Amino acid sequence: MLSRLVCSQGSYALKARMLPRLVCSQGSYALKARVLPRLVCSQGSYAPKARMLPRLVCSQGSYALKARMLSRLVCSQGSYALKARMLSRLVCSQGSYAPKARMLSRLVLYSGLIPDAPWT
Numbered sequence: 455m456l457s458r459l460v461c462s463q464g465s466y467a468l469k470a471r472m473l474p475r476l477v478c479s480q481g482s483y484a485l486k487a488r489v490l491p492r493l494v495c496s497q498g499s500y501a502p503k504a505r506m507l508p509r510l511v512c513s514q515g516s517y518a519l520k521a522r523m524l525s526r527l528v529c530s531q532g533s534y535a536l537k538a539r540m541l542s543r544l545v546c547s548q549g550s551y552a553p554k555a556r557m558l559s560r561l562v563l564y565s566g567l568i569p570d571a572p573w574t
């Protein structure tokens with residue numbers, strides 16, 4: 455289901471049928487989703503596009519999620535504001551991200567091993 459994966463700097467390893475794994479030079483990235491047709495990585499900028507997740511933009515620690523099931527997520531320098539029905543969990547701690555939802559089973563972006571933060 456992952457039609458395209460592009461990264462300007464870093465190496466990529468794809469594992470499992472619909473489970474991609476992305477490892478970049480400035481951090482490690484792991485994406486798990488049933489429908490994620492496109493992921494673009496360029497100097498810390500990410501833009502996945504899918505039916506249930508139409509837009510995700512990450513640039514220098516800034517994130518904006520807009521989707522039907524996901525109302526809005528804004529991340530800037532470790533600061534997060536989250537409001538969504540289907541997004542069960544978000545962990546943010548100095549570049550660590552772990553959203554979990556029905557349509558997006560797991561998304562992890564981290565620059566190192568960071569312990570989970572409590573849900574707020």
